[in-house]
Amino acid sequence: MCCSIRGCRHDGPDRSDVCACGDTRPPGQHRGVRPVSVADPEMLDAPEPVEAWWRRLLRDPSALLASLVLLIVVFCALAAPAISPHDPFASSRAIMQPPIWAEGGDWLHPLGTDGQGRDMLSRLFYGTRLTLIIGLVSVGIGGAFGSLMGLLAAFRPGLDPWVMRCVDVMLSFPAILLGLALVAVMGPGALPVIVALAVATVPDCARIARSVAVSVMQQDYIEAGRALGLSNFALFTRYLLRNCISSIMIFLSLRFGQIILIGAALSFLGLGARPPTAELGMMAAQGRDFLLFAPHIAIIPSVLIFVIVLAANVLGDALRDVLDPRLRS
Amino acid sequence: MIEQILKRLLISIPVLFGVLFLGFGLLILVPGDPAIVMAGPTATPEVVAAIRAEMGLDDPVLVQFGNYLGRVLQGDLGRSLISNKTVVSELAAAIGPTAELMFACLIWSVPLGIGLGTLAAVWRGSLVDRAIMAISVAGVSLPIFFICLMMIQYLGVEWRLLPFIGRGGPLWTIDGLRHIALPALSLGAIFIGPVARMTRSSVLEVLKLDHVRTARAKGLSETRVILRHGLRNALIPVVTLIGLQVGYLLGGAVVTESIFSFPGVGRLAVGAILSSDFPLAQGTILVLALGFILINMIVDILYVLLDPRVQA
Amino acid sequence: MKRLLLTAAIVMTGGLAQAAEITILREVDSNNYDPHKTTSRAASEVLFMMGDTLVSLAPDMQTIDTGVAESWSVSEDGTTYTFNLRQDVQFCDGKPMTAEDVVYSINRWVDPETKSPVAWRAGEVESVTAIDDYTVEYKLKKPFSELLYQLTQSFGTIIDKDTVEALGPDFGVTGFNGTGPFCWSEWTPRDQMVISKHEAYDWGASFHANTGPASMDKITWQIVPEENTRTVGVITGQTQVTQYVPYIALEQLKASPGVEVVQSDLAFWTYFMGFKIDKDTVSDPAVRQAINLAVDQAAMSEDLFFGVVQPAYSYVSQEALDWNSDLDDQLLKYDPAEANRILDEAGWARGDDGVRAKDGVRLAPTAYVFAGSTWGKISEAVQAYLREIGVDMQIQAFDATVAWGKLATQEFDMFGMSFPYVSSGDALNLYFRSQNVPSPNRMNWIDDNTDALLLAGATAITDEDRQAAYGEVLEIVHDAAVWLPLYHEPMVIAQSTDLETVVPHNIYGAGLYKGLDLKFRE
Numbered sequence A: 001m002c003c004s005i006r007g008c009r010h011d012g013p014d015r016s017d018v019c020a021c022g023d024t025r026p027p028g029q030h031r032g033v034r035p036v037s038v039a040d041p042e043m044l045d046a047p048e049p050v051e052a053w054w055r056r057l058l059r060d061p062s063a064l065l066a067s068l069v070l071l072i073v074v075f076c077a078l079a080a081p082a083i084s085p086h087d088p089f090a091s092s093r094a095i096m097q098p099p100i101w102a103e104g105g106d107w108l109h110p111l112g113t114d115g116q117g118r119d120m121l122s123r124l125f126y127g128t129r130l131t132l133i134i135g136l137v138s139v140g141i142g143g144a145f146g147s148l149m150g151l152l153a154a155f156r157p158g159l160d161p162w163v164m165r166c167v168d169v170m171l172s173f174p175a176i177l178l179g180l181a182l183v184a185v186m187g188p189g190a191l192p193v194i195v196a197l198a199v200a201t202v203p204d205c206a207r208i209a210r211s212v213a214v215s216v217m218q219q220d221y222i223e224a225g226r227a228l229g230l231s232n233f234a235l236f237t238r239y240l241l242r243n244c245i246s247s248i249m250i251f252l253s254l255r256f257g258q259i260i261l262i263g264a265a266l267s268f269l270g271l272g273a274r275p276p277t278a279e280l281g282m283m284a285a286q287g288r289d290f291l292l293f294a295p296h297i298a299i300i301p302s303v304l305i306f307v308i309v310l311a312a313n314v315l316g317d318a319l320r321d322v323l324d325p326r327l328r329s
Numbered sequence B: 001m002i003e004q005i006l007k008r009l010l011i012s013i014p015v016l017f018g019v020l021f022l023g024f025g026l027l028i029l030v031p032g033d034p035a036i037v038m039a040g041p042t043a044t045p046e047v048v049a050a051i052r053a054e055m056g057l058d059d060p061v062l063v064q065f066g067n068y069l070g071r072v073l074q075g076d077l078g079r080s081l082i083s084n085k086t087v088v089s090e091l092a093a094a095i096g097p098t099a100e101l102m103f104a105c106l107i108w109s110v111p112l113g114i115g116l117g118t119l120a121a122v123w124r125g126s127l128v129d130r131a132i133m134a135i136s137v138a139g140v141s142l143p144i145f146f147i148c149l150m151m152i153q154y155l156g157v158e159w160r161l162l163p164f165i166g167r168g169g170p171l172w173t174i175d176g177l178r179h180i181a182l183p184a185l186s187l188g189a190i191f192i193g194p195v196a197r198m199t200r201s202s203v204l205e206v207l208k209l210d211h212v213r214t215a216r217a218k219g220l221s222e223t224r225v226i227l228r229h230g231l232r233n234a235l236i237p238v239v240t241l242i243g244l245q246v247g248y249l250l251g252g253a254v255v256t257e258s259i260f261s262f263p264g265v266g267r268l269a270v271g272a273i274l275s276s277d278f279p280l281a282q283g284t285i286l287v288l289a290l291g292f293i294l295i296n297m298i299v300d301i302l303y304v305l306l307d308p309r310v311q312a
Numbered sequence C: 001m002k003r004l005l006l007t008a009a010i011v012m013t014g015g016l017a018q019a020a021e022i023t024i025l026r027e028v029d030s031n032n033y034d035p036h037k038t039t040s041r042a043a044s045e046v047l048f049m050m051g052d053t054l055v056s057l058a059p060d061m062q063t064i065d066t067g068v069a070e071s072w073s074v075s076e077d078g079t080t081y082t083f084n085l086r087q088d089v090q091f092c093d094g095k096p097m098t099a100e101d102v103v104y105s106i107n108r109w110v111d112p113e114t115k116s117p118v119a120w121r122a123g124e125v126e127s128v129t130a131i132d133d134y135t136v137e138y139k140l141k142k143p144f145s146e147l148l149y150q151l152t153q154s155f156g157t158i159i160d161k162d163t164v165e166a167l168g169p170d171f172g173v174t175g176f177n178g179t180g181p182f183c184w185s186e187w188t189p190r191d192q193m194v195i196s197k198h199e200a201y202d203w204g205a206s207f208h209a210n211t212g213p214a215s216m217d218k219i220t221w222q223i224v225p226e227e228n229t230r231t232v233g234v235i236t237g238q239t240q241v242t243q244y245v246p247y248i249a250l251e252q253l254k255a256s257p258g259v260e261v262v263q264s265d266l267a268f269w270t271y272f273m274g275f276k277i278d279k280d281t282v283s284d285p286a287v288r289q290a291i292n293l294a295v296d297q298a299a300m301s302e303d304l305f306f307g308v309v310q311p312a313y314s315y316v317s318q319e320a321l322d323w324n325s326d327l328d329d330q331l332l333k334y335d336p337a338e339a340n341r342i343l344d345e346a347g348w349a350r351g352d353d354g355v356r357a358k359d360g361v362r363l364a365p366t367a368y369v370f371a372g373s374t375w376g377k378i379s380e381a382v383q384a385y386l387r388e389i390g391v392d393m394q395i396q397a398f399d400a401t402v403a404w405g406k407l408a409t410q411e412f413d414m415f416g417m418s419f420p421y422v423s424s425g426d427a428l429n430l431y432f433r434s435q436n437v438p439s440p441n442r443m444n445w446i447d448d449n450t451d452a453l454l455l456a457g458a459t460a461i462t463d464e465d466r467q468a469a470y471g472e473v474l475e476i477v478h479d480a481a482v483w484l485p486l487y488h489e490p491m492v493i494a495q496s497t498d499l500e501t502v503v504p505h506n507i508y509g510a511g512l513y514k515g516l517d518l519k520f521r522e
Helices: A041-045 A050-059 A061-078 A120-155 A160-171 A175-186 A190-217 A220-227 A232-268 A280-290 A296-323 B002-029 B034-039 B045-055 B061-073 B087-122 B127-141 B144-158 B174-207 B210-217 B222-243 B246-259 B265-274 B278-306 C002-013 C041-050 C099-110 C147-151 C161-170 C227-235 C247-255 C285-294 C297-305 C325-330 C336-345 C373-388 C400-406 C424-432 C448-459 C463-480
Strands: C021-026 C055-057 C064-066 C069-074 C080-085 C125-132 C135-140 C182-188 C192-197 C218-223 C259-264 C269-275 C356-358 C366-370 C394-398 C414-420 C483-488 C491-496
Touching: A050 A061, A050 A296, A061 A120, A061 A296, A120 A160, A120 A190, A120 A232, A120 A280, A120 A296, A160 A190, A160 B002, A175 A190, A175 A232, A175 B002, A175 B246, A175 B265, A175 B278, A190 A232, A220 A232, A232 A280, A232 A296, A232 B127, A232 B144, A232 B246, A280 A296, A280 B144, A280 C227, A296 B127, A296 B144, B002 B061, B002 B278, B034 B045, B087 B127, B087 B174, B087 B222, B087 B246, B087 B265, B087 B278, B127 B174, B144 B174, B144 B246, B144 C227, B174 B222, B174 B246, B210 B222, B222 B278, B246 B265, B246 B278, B265 B278, C021 C227, C041 C182, C041 C192, C041 C218, C055 C147, C064 C069, C080 C099, C099 C125, C099 C135, C099 C161, C227 C247, C227 C491, C247 C259, C247 C491, C269 C373, C285 C336, C285 C373, C285 C483, C297 C373, C297 C483, C325 C463, C366 C373, C366 C400, C373 C394, C373 C414, C373 C483, C414 C424, C424 C448, C424 C463, C448 C463
Parallel strands: C021 C218, C366 C394, C366 C414
Antiparallel strands: C055 C064, C069 C080, C080 C135, C125 C135, C182 C192, C192 C218, C259 C491, C269 C414, C269 C483
């Protein structure tokens, strides 16, 4: 398959085999590079039954494992208040208790306590919650706006140059810079981080959506739909959106991991979530003061971030293989 | 070709304006009185009034933007509230180290990534391929701060191999090399994965091309086919893609510099934000964005120069 | 490839040539290095090394020794000080120092134009004049018994007029010119301050083992905000000396080969929480006393600071000059039962939620503290103790950059603070004079008697008079329980055994003072 290399500048690690870097030139500037991520026309007419791709996904052991991990993580985050053994904000005199597998650990604090004697396990549940919220909300909002922009650009070619210029400017601010800028203006906190990550997701998502949508728009059935007298709204939602959504979702699922990493990095630097709330990146930063004496305080949240992001990436790759088989190299 | 390059330069003009406007907009967006923000929390009312007059904060926004552009073009980004040094001089001292760090990171991670990616492509589907791809997914999933902390803990503290505080000196001195080693290793570690992935898919593509098939048919050894025809052709897109990953590296550099007390632009930006040094924060963010655009522009032009398809 | 790695490994691990250069780690930088425009400890640390003062302070924190003045005399009425200067002193740029430079420096310090936040430390200056090239007459409007102690501080650093005028606002930012054992090399804010040996220097005071020139060729003050990195920096030998090591790490550091930890007991740096005494919640002295009795400073010292700090019950160290030892057995120590009894007796009854109230006033004082791990730990511990006696303290933490502004308002009931001082009089004059409301007298302690006694102490001519006046002030404020003293912070220095053992100094918390005794072991 052919993936245009041009104009791919999201600031995540490149997944060129996903073609996150679609051709984004306005139509007049095409250089004989084929658009990407087009689903089979047959698929568009008669989508495969839902069970099929689920089943195929679950047949891949790594995808199965990744989904399981994510399910558990999401469950722990949702149920944090119910399953936390202790108050995650209450400090105690039992500081820097080791986790259960280390010498001196006990079941009262299975993962030990942090530098202020707070229960690590409970903080981890709450921390995961905030980390996931930051990731999901920013990917969700950014993805929605980005898709809308990209799809509209394809749907109304008159809008295209404007939308893409706007996207170009937005691309000049990578997520970390947007984060720094917003925190400089609003002060450290979870909100500026979410806004920055959402804004940073918009242009990349708009590019993907547009490149997929442009090729969908060239299909005969859009013309057929028009001939049938469908309204623009119906054409947009029923044909365009429905046919582009899987590619967009694949992109966003791969994006999710990077967003979590950037959010955690900002929190680690003290620019994100503020104490006493728990956030995984912030917990790692707090643990850093005790790295020499109680390394688990920094290592456990870091490893959890790694596991979440890894699971999201593995699942995203598997989803791509299943939903968009032509993307497989 | 020249036309293409000119076109590319023209396209970047609105982008440049956009970035400058955003840099300027930071001050407008700030909650509260921008003059107080610029003057700092401890300034007296007279100082605030002076700054208001000097910056023309009562003028219409467009006039203010014009003035701001004028000052930026003259290289006047104000003075740091904390140190009273000019923002330009603080930035000038920080840009070199950041460039060094980027260089030191790329010099080892890119060749290694390309090597691994090529291996994976050559033995496509084999255990080696799967292992390399697994490592690269794991690599992009690791939080950069975790890598840095582990580097300090093991290479720095346990085994006492390398220093982990500050810069030590310019890159070409022994002390400078020793000090940049750990930051460059950490930053490079997150970059191998993406490079390996890019190389792998790029090499796979090229191997399908006609002239490679011909070479193979002529009976050239597989190694020669890959080195002479595959890798060489695959490298152009890979090198271009690397240039386009600057944003990703930048994010890593901000964290890496902070953790290793490495005096670059990223650490400067974080320090400025944490101490509410608004002029300095504004300046560092503007410079980072400008650098990002500039590198992208160079990469785009390189692409035009290198890619035979574009010349057609 | 292997050979390349090997070469690289040799390059990487190859040590430095043993030049007399050291790196000193610290937590924060100063905003500038102009002695009259900053009060930060970070500035003083470097200014002591780059400059000299008229007189200097011995490590016992009591004895005044020579500085650029080799002798001095005080007039009978205590208002005129005459300093005889050394004739061999020169600036880093080679210019000889004369009485004119001293006059210029002191005048700039007290000039209202300079807006020095610490001008009061120079006393109420009538005039400072040069009698001849090497004699300075320092005339006060009123006697100021603290003067010589204040003149040892970095604010009294002798600076060069030409450099100040040439650099304008960049003085202490891009350059400096002093007469100290080290000279300004380069400052990268929030990263490094580099100073190098002043070759001509040989006028150090006699209490230094080395009176000059310094043994070190170059000193790099490196900023490392993270505790753990500083600690492992000491362990791995990347810094030769630092006083900014976390208490938690002291045992580990003491056990590490190649590291030595030295500690000074003359710790004149005190942490306390103050009460704004005209607020409903804390205006009743009974409440303030009860709070003092409710907090277990000894346990806090043990749990939070690993027993390294000294629990404080007095407002200044009991070792400090002019401490009133009559108060030693009247200090309020941990007794929660007594605290509860006092509150019950005073009519503060517990409500349903366990929080006491009286006449519609709920005992829930708001405390402003600095954000960060230290005050976070302290204030949360105090909060927990106060809950035991039915006081529901609310904590609000502010970043250091905004905290100073917040602490100058009337918004809070309690506040957390720490401060360095040279003597009781130094501390009392700073915090308890009514003219220092709202800051640093954040307690709103307005009392004519206190003001009169402070004036009497400051203008006393004999030691006895001064001691009596300050002693009485100490008694008044301790009786009124306007503070909750928490602990005295010791001076702890972690150093490499490559260096001769450092004698920690306590002047303004700058443990290395002039850096003259920093020396590699032979």
